[in-house]
Amino acid sequence: MKKIVLIDMDGVLVEFGDGSFKENKNKKGFFFNKKPIKGAVKAFKELSVKYDCYIVSTPVWSNPHCWMEKRLWVEKHIGLEAKKRLILTHHKNLVKGDYIIDDTKNHGVDKFEGVHIMFGQKSYSNWNDVLEYLK
Ligand SMILES: [Mg+2]
DSSP states (O other), rough: OOEEEOOOOOOTTTTOSSOHHHHHHHHHHTTTTOOOOHHHHHHHHHHHSSSSEEEEEEOTTOOOHHHHHHHHHHHHHTGGOOOOOOOOEEEEGGGGOEEEEEESSSTGGOOSSSEEEEEBBBBBSSSHHHHHHHH
16 A cells, blocks of 8 residues: 655645735635746656655635635646645644645644654755655
C-alpha cells in the first residue's frame, strides 16, 4: 500500500501573491487567480507515482467563493492527478496520513498523526528539497 501524503495549498502549492491577505481574503476571484509556486505542479505529479497524494487546505470561512475557487484552481493547474483529491477542512489533524507538507502548524497541523514537513523553512525551503526527502 502506498503511503499517504497530504499537501497544503496556500504557501505550498499556491503563491501568496501581492497585497494583504486580510484585505483580500473576502474578494471574489482572489483565490482562483493565484499562481502556482515554482515546481509545485510537477512535484505533485511526481509524488503521485509513489504516494497517495491529497490536497488538504483550509478555506476562508467568511468567503464561500474561496471554497469553490480552490476546487477550480486545482482543476486548472494540476488536473487529473488531483481529481477528487481535494479535502477542505479547518481540522487537518482529522485527516489520515503519513506526511503533511504545510507551511504552518495552524488548523490542526500541530496535532497531525504523521510527520510534518514544514515547507519553506530550513531543510525544506522549496519543492526540490521536499522531493529529495520523499524520493
Ligand atoms: Mg499554508
